[in-house]
Amino acid sequence: MFFHITLERNMQLQPRHFGPHLRDKLVAKLMKDVEGTCSGRHGFVVAITNVEDIGKGLIREGTGFVTFPVKYQCVVFRPFKGEILEAVVTMVNKMGFFAEAGPVQIFVSNHLIPDDMEFQSGDMPNYTTSDGSVKIQKDSEVRLKIIGTRVDATEIFCIGTIRDDFLGVINDPGAAS
Amino acid sequence: MAEKGGKNFSSEKGKTPSNLAASKEGSLKGKDSVPVNKTRHIQLDDSDSEYEGFVDERSPASSKASGKASSDLKSGKKKVSFESLKTGRKTSFETPAAKGDWGKGGKDFNAGKAGGKGSLPRATAVKPRLTEIELKLELELPKNARLLMDCEAAEILQEIEEHKTILSEDPKVKFPESFNKVLQYTKFGSHYINSQSARKVLETLKINGVNDGEICMIGNICPETVEEVYALLPSLKVNKHKNEEPIKEVLASLAKVKTSK
Numbered sequence: 001m002f003f004h005i006t007l008e009r010n011m012q013l014q015p016r017h018f019g020p021h022l023r024d025k026l027v028a029k030l031m032k033d034v035e036g037t038c039s040g041r042h043g044f045v046v047a048i049t050n051v052e053d054i055g056k057g058l059i060r061e062g063t064g065f066v067t068f069p070v071k072y073q074c075v076v077f078r079p080f081k082g083e084i085l086e087a088v089v090t091m092v093n094k095m096g097f098f099a100e101a102g103p104v105q106i107f108v109s110n111h112l113i114p115d116d117m118e119f120q121s122g123d124m125p126n127y128t129t130s131d132g133s134v135k136i137q138k139d140s141e142v143r144l145k146i147i148g149t150r151v152d153a154t155e156i157f158c159i160g161t162i163r164d165d166f167l168g169v170i171n172d173p174g175a176a177s
Numbered sequence: 178m179a180e181k182g183g184k185n186f187s188s189e190k191g192k193t194p195s196n197l198a199a200s201k202e203g204s205l206k207g208k209d210s211v212p213v214n215k216t217r218h219i220q221l222d223d224s225d226s227e228y229e230g231f232v233d234e235r236s237p238a239s240s241k242a243s244g245k246a247s248s249d250l251k252s253g254k255k256k257v258s259f260e261s262l263k264t265g266r267k268t269s270f271e272t273p274a275a276k277g278d279w280g281k282g283g284k285d286f287n288a289g290k291a292g293g294k295g296s297l298p299r300a301t302a303v304k305p306r307l308t309e310i311e312l313k314l315e316l317e318l319p320k321n322a323r324l325l326m327d328c329e330a331a332e333i334l335q336e337i338e339e340h341k342t343i344l345s346e347d348p349k350v351k352f353p354e355s356f357n358k359v360l361q362y363t364k365f366g367s368h369y370i371n372s373q374s375a376r377k378v379l380e381t382l383k384i385n386g387v388n389d390g391e392i393c394m395i396g397n398i399c400p401e402t403v404e405e406v407y408a409l410l411p412s413l414k415v416n417k418h419k420n421e422e423p424i425k426e427v428l429a430s431l432a433k434v435k436t437s438k
Contacts, residue, residue, distance in 0.1 A: 001393055002325035002363075004333070036353030046330075046359045047337050075325065075333055077359065080390075084398050084409050086366055102362035103355045141365075143398070145409070165408040166400075 001083060005042065006052065008071045009034065013057070015064040027051055030070055040151045043078025044103045079104050079146050079158050086170060087160075089140045092125040099142060104156045108144060112161035114168070134169055141170040324389045326396040328367035328375060334360045368399045369434050378430040385420040387413065399435065400428065 009030065017025045031048055038044045055069035079085065079101075087099035087106055096109040110119065110127075117127040117136065126137035136142060144160035144167055151157075162168045325333070338360060369375040379392045387395075391410055400406045403425050407414050413424070 001390070001397075002327065002330040003322045004325055005322040036355045044355070044359075047334060047356055049333060049337065075330055077330075084394060086397075088365075100358075100362075102359045166405045167409075 001078060001080060002046075003043075003076050003078065004049065004073060005076060006071060006073050007034075007042065008069060011068050011070050012060075012065050013068065015066075018066075023054060026054060026068060026070065030072060034072075034074070036154070038103075038151055038154055038156055042076045043151070044076060044156055046075045046077055046103070048072050048074045077102055077104070077156075079106075079149050079156060081146055081149060083146045084143060084167070085146060085160070086141060086143050089136060089138055089142060092119075092127065092137055094119045094121070094125075097127065097136060099144065099160070104158055106144060106146065106158045106160040108142075108160045108162055112147075112159075112163050114163055136169055143167050143170050324393045326367075326372065326375065326379075326393050327363050328369050328372035328396070331360070331363035331367045332372055334363055366397060368436060369396075369431070370436050371434060374434045375431060378427055378434065382420070382423055382427055385423045386416050387420060387424075395424075395427070396431075399431070401432075403428065 011026055011030055011033070013022070013026060013029065030051070034045050035047055036045065049072075051070060051072045053071040055071075057066040057068045059066050085101045085104075085106070087101035089097050089099045090105075091098040094110065096107060096111075096113065099106045099108065113127055113136075116129050117134070118130070120126050120128055124137050126135050128135045142162060144162050145164060146158045146160050148159040149156060334356070338356075341356075375396055379396050382392055382395075383389075391413060394410060395406060398405075398409060400409065403421060406424055406428070407417065413420060
C-alpha cells in the first residue's frame with residue numbers, strides 16, 4: 001500500500017559544496033541517498049515529493065563536515081500481511097511462481113496455488129487447470145494476498161497466496177476463485 | 178542470536194508465557210488451541226538494522242506451531258519448505274507456513290528462549306482477524322502518514338516524473354530505476370478516471386466504521402460485489418450488519434467512476 005509520509009534525516013555535506021547552491025546540493029544528495037531504498041519501518045521509498053524544512057547546519061567537531069537536519073515528504077510503498085495486490089508474473093517454476101508488484105517481489109508457492117492447477121513445463125512453463133481454462137504464465141496478471149513479508153536494505157520480498165476466493169488470474173472472466 | 182533477533186522484534190507486550198510454552202512444543206500439526214491474545218499491542222520495529230527482518234512480527238517463529246491453525250491458510254495446507262526453494266538462504270519467511278526454525282535463521286527470529294529484549298512470548302495467534310490486525314498496524318506509522326490509493330499515488334508520481342524530465346537535463350541528477358517500475362505499477366493498478374471522485378465516494382464509508390486501510394484496499398481492488406469485499410477483507414464482516422448497505426452503494430458509485438479496463 002502506498003503512503004505519503006514525512007520523514008526526517010540528517011544529511012552531511014562536505015565543505016566543497018558550500019556556496020550559493022547549497023540547498024540544491026543538499027536536496028540532490030537527499031534524493032540520491034533516499035530514493036530507492038527500503039527500511040523496515042516505512043517500506044520502500046519511491047520518491048520524494050517535497051522538502052519541507054532544512055534546519056540549521058551544525059559543524060562537526062574535527063572535520064569540516066556540516067550536518068543538516070532535513071524534513072521531507074515522500075511516497076513510500078509498504079506491503080502488509082493480509083493485503084490484496086495485483087501483480088505481474090515474472091517467472092514460473094515447479095516450486096511456484098514469482099510475481100512483481102512495483103518494487104516488491106512476491107513468491108507464491110505451489111502449495112498456495114489451488115490444487116486443480118498443475119505445473120506444465122516447457123518453453124513457457126505455466127500452471128494450468130485441468131480443463132485448461134485458466135493459465136498462469138509469465139506476464140499474466142494475478143490478484144494475490146500477501147501472507148508474509150521480509151524487508152532487505154534494497155528490496156522487499158513477500159510470500160503470497162492465490163488459494164482464497166476471488167484470488168487468481170485477472171482478466172479471465174471466470175478465473176478468480 | 179537472541180540479541181540480534183531481539184532487536185528485530187519489538188515486544189508484543191501482551192503475550193503470556195503460556196503461549197510461548199504451547200508454541201514451543203513445536204508441533205507442526207497446528208494447534209488450534211492456542212488462544213488469541215486480543216490485548217496484544219503490536220509495535221513496529223524502530224530500528225533500521227540490516228537484519229530488519231519482518232515487517233510484520235506477529236506471526237512469529239512460534240507461529241509454526243499454530244501454523245496450521247492460522248486461519249489465513251484456511252484449508253489446512255501443507256507446509257512449505259522454503260529452504261529447498263531458496264538455496265543457501267538461511268532466512269526463511271515469516272509466514273505461518275514457513276518453517277522458520279527456531280535455531281536456524283536466528284537472525285530473524287528471536288526464539289525467545291533467553292527472552293532477547295523482551296520480544297518474548299509471541300502469542301501464536303490464530304488469526305481470523307488477520308487483516309484487521311494487520312491493517313491496524315498502519316496506526317503505528319507516524320501520525321502524518323496518509324494512505325494513498327494506487328490511483329492517487331499514480332497521479333503524484335506522474336507529476337514527479339514531469340518534474341524529473343526537466344531536471345534530467347542536468348546530467349548529474351540520476352533517478353532510481355525502481356521509480357519507473359513503481360510508476361508503471363500504479364498506472365496498471367489505477368482503475369478510476371479520477372482519483373478525487375473515487376476518494377470522495379470511499380470516504381463515505383468512514384462513518385460506518387471502515388478504517389483507512391480497508392477503504393484503501395477496496396479502492397485498489399475494485400471489487401464488483403459485496404461478497405467479494407467480505408471474502409477479501411474478512412475484518413469487515415465484524416460489522417456486516419452496519420456496513421453492508423453502505424458498501425453496496427459505494428461499489429455502485431465506484432462503478433460509475435471506473436475507467437473501462
